[in-house]
Amino acid sequence: MDNPTAVTGPDPGVIADAAAALDQLGLALSVFDGESRLRLANEAFAAIYRLAPGQVRAGMTLAEIVALREAANTGPAMAARDYVAWRARVAQAAQRFESRVELRDGRSLVIVHQSLPDGGWVSTHEDVTERQRRELQSRQLGWNDPATGLASNAVLAARLEALARPGAEMPVAVLVFDIDRFKSVTQMLGLGLEARETTQALLRQIAERLSKVAGGSALLARLAADRFVLVQTGETQPQAARTAAWAMQQALDAPFEAGGRRLLLHASVGIALAAEYGGVGACLARADLALLRAKSEGGGRIRFYEPEMDAHHHRSQALEMDLRHALENGEFEIHYQPFLDLLTNEIVGFEALARWRHPARGMVPPTDFIPLAEQTGLIEKLGSWVLETACRTVALWPGAPSIAVNLSPVQVRNPMIVATVQEALRRSGLEASRLELEITEGVLLCDGPGSLATLQRLKSLGVRISMDDFGTGYSSLGYLRNFAFDRIKIDRSFVSGLPASRDCAAIVNAILGLGRSLGIAVTAEGVETTDQLERMRQEGCDEAQGYLISRPLPAEQARALLAGRMAQALPA
Ligand code: C2E
Numbered sequence: 001m002d003n004p005t006a007v008t009g010p011d012p013g014v015i016a017d018a019a020a021a022l023d024q025l026g027l028a029l030s031v032f033d034g035e036s037r038l039r040l041a042n043e044a045f046a047a048i049y050r051l052a053p054g055q056v057r058a059g060m061t062l063a064e065i066v067a068l069r070e071a072a073n074t075g076p077a078m079a080a081r082d083y084v085a086w087r088a089r090v091a092q093a094a095q096r097f098e099s100r101v102e103l104r105d106g107r108s109l110v111i112v113h114q115s116l117p118d119g120g121w122v123s124t125h126e127d128v129t130e131r132q133r134r135e136l137q138s139r140q141l142g143w144n145d146p147a148t149g150l151a152s153n154a155v156l157a158a159r160l161e162a163l164a165r166p167g168a169e170m171p172v173a174v175l176v177f178d179i180d181r182f183k184s185v186t187q188m189l190g191l192g193l194e195a196r197e198t199t200q201a202l203l204r205q206i207a208e209r210l211s212k213v214a215g216g217s218a219l220l221a222r223l224a225a226d227r228f229v230l231v232q233t234g235e236t237q238p239q240a241a242r243t244a245a246w247a248m249q250q251a252l253d254a255p256f257e258a259g260g261r262r263l264l265l266h267a268s269v270g271i272a273l274a275a276e277y278g279g280v281g282a283c284l285a286r287a288d289l290a291l292l293r294a295k296s297e298g299g300g301r302i303r304f305y306e307p308e309m310d311a312h313h314h315r316s317q318a319l320e321m322d323l324r325h326a327l328e329n330g331e332f333e334i335h336y337q338p339f340l341d342l343l344t345n346e347i348v349g350f351e352a353l354a355r356w357r358h359p360a361r362g363m364v365p366p367t368d369f370i371p372l373a374e375q376t377g378l379i380e381k382l383g384s385w386v387l388e389t390a391c392r393t394v395a396l397w398p399g400a401p402s403i404a405v406n407l408s409p410v411q412v413r414n415p416m417i418v419a420t421v422q423e424a425l426r427r428s429g430l431e432a433s434r435l436e437l438e439i440t441e442g443v444l445l446c447d448g449p450g451s452l453a454t455l456q457r458l459k460s461l462g463v464r465i466s467m468d469d470f471g472t473g474y475s476s477l478g479y480l481r482n483f484a485f486d487r488i489k490i491d492r493s494f495v496s497g498l499p500a501s502r503d504c505a506a507i508v509n510a511i512l513g514l515g516r517s518l519g520i521a522v523t524a525e526g527v528e529t530t531d532q533l534e535r536m537r538q539e540g541c542d543e544a545q546g547y548l549i550s551r552p553l554p555a556e557q558a559r560a561l562l563a564g565r566m567a568q569a570l571p572a
């Protein structure tokens with residue numbers, strides 16, 4: 001033969017050297033010949049089976065070695081005879097064979113078997129018990145978020161803990177991402193198992209896009225529902241955090257597909273830097289506060305943590321506690337702000353504006369407590385109270401003025417609002433045509449057909465529906481096509497720009513033109529000067545509301561104002 005080693009197998013000397021080398025790695029090795037007798041085993045082999053080095057000798061059969069192992073409680077978990085027969089079959093059948101073998105003492109080994117040309121075999125034996133235990137533990141602890149495959153809360157906590165240890169000083173930024181109005185999106189996708197799966201698929205798409213731009217060294221984890229966290233270490237801050245936040249917002253820009261719909265999603269981002277205001281420990285909570293601020297500013301924003309946010313948070317938490325009792329304690333009242341008919345110059349109606357007289361803090365503005373009431377679900381009770389009180393109060397006023405009540409998107413999302421309105425009308429005796437419900441486009445945004453159907457049902461009661469703060473949302477125009485509004489209220493930010501700002505003038509004129517051609521009445525909000533009032537009158541606006549005409553007034557004063565104007569209007 002040209003090449004004798006190819007027939008007889010590897011040179012035993014070489015194998016012995018290799019076996020010694022494997023000892024260094026703690027990898028056990030055994031070589032058997034064509035007669036199933038041990039040709040060679042390294043020290044690690046004896047060690048792995050808890051045998052003394054001298055016990056394992058060349059020339060032993062596999063069955064003899066297994067007998068030694070049984071005495072040392074390291075025999076195979078299966079019957080020894082079956083094991084030996086199985087190994088012999090493997091030796092004949094397979095070139096290379098990898099198997100996992102359980103031992104009597106509870107350990108698991110991975111044995112890789114390679115046949116040799118002389119009918120013998122070489123095998124390596126590795127104890128994988130510890131690795132297996134760690135894998136199992138990590139699965140039980142949930143190192144991975146099952147829905148998205150991103151790192152889980154547990155990993156995030158471990159990473160932050162490690163970074164918070166003394167001596168681990170390096171720049172750390174924690175970024176918290178949250179999809180704006182995600183709850184509305186999931187509500188739109190519906191209920192039931194199928195909708196849940198669609199939501200999970202959507203979250204996976206979001207996670208995929210985020211991880212593409214996360215950057216290799218950063219940790220991306222999923223905190224909860226639609227909340228994701230990025231931890232950056234060792235980067236130049238705050239630039240790196242800002243860049244990552246932008247990149248991730250952009251990554252979400254392209255429409256998503258879910259349940260056969262195209263969805264536009266935006267994310268808000270809160271960022272906390274460990275170097276500022278001390279330590280990694282509080283970073284996640286601070287990034288959360290910054291996120292809260294970003295969201296309260298309308299979403300789609302990036303905000304860095306500032307210490308002032310703590311104070312604000314504590315204040316709003318305390319306020320939330322108080323809000324829960326405010327209604328029972330009779331701390332709410334309603335102020336009424338009149339609408340002026342620009343053609344007749346008469347007061348034709350009032351808007352009901354909720355006021356909270358806090359026993360210690362004094363008057364709390366609705367811009368502070370309405371969002372809080374919405375978050376806590378108290379808005380439904382508060383809203384019903386405002387609705388009924390306003391209807392009752394104004395029902396008895398002279399001249400049958402109309403009454404406008406603001407509805408929060410949260411109220412409209414609950415179909416029960418129809419019954420609530422019906423009940424308020426019935427109890428107060430107010431004719432439906434005198435009630436106007438003001439909604440903002442937040443009601444229609446992402447809410448799909450549910451809210452629209454509710455608005456239709458409200459309209460069929462005979463009440464009117466107006467769109468409040470028109471022009472401040474980003475798709476107000478589209479909603480005019482979807483629903484037959486009775487009134488548009490031009491947001492006061494445009495009116496207050498008059499007459500100086502040409503842009504505001506152009507927008508106001510465009511809205512008035514729109515109202516005329518669609519046959520929708522238009523009210524100008526926030527009229528503060530006679531200039532603005534005259535301007536609105538000249539441009540053909542129907543009604544005006546604002547401090548010039550009157551500030552919101554307590555019920556008695558509003559009624560007196562109405563009665564006084566009516567008396568003035570009477571011929572002398
Ligand atoms: P809104 O519905 O747009 O109400 C108009 C707001 O503009 C009122 O603020 C009013 O006092 C103010 N305003 C009226 N005329 C002028 C003016 O000439 N100049 C200026 N600078 N402001 C003027 P307010 O009472 O603080 O209410 C703020 C918002 O809170 C309301 O905006 C409304 O969205 C909400 N809100 C108030 N009461 C309720 C309620 O009972 N339910 C709900 N869901 N929201 C309410």
Ligand code: MG
Binds near residue numbers: 406438468
């Ligand atoms: Mg309003």
Ligand code: MG
Binds near residue numbers: 468525
């Ligand atoms: Mg408004």
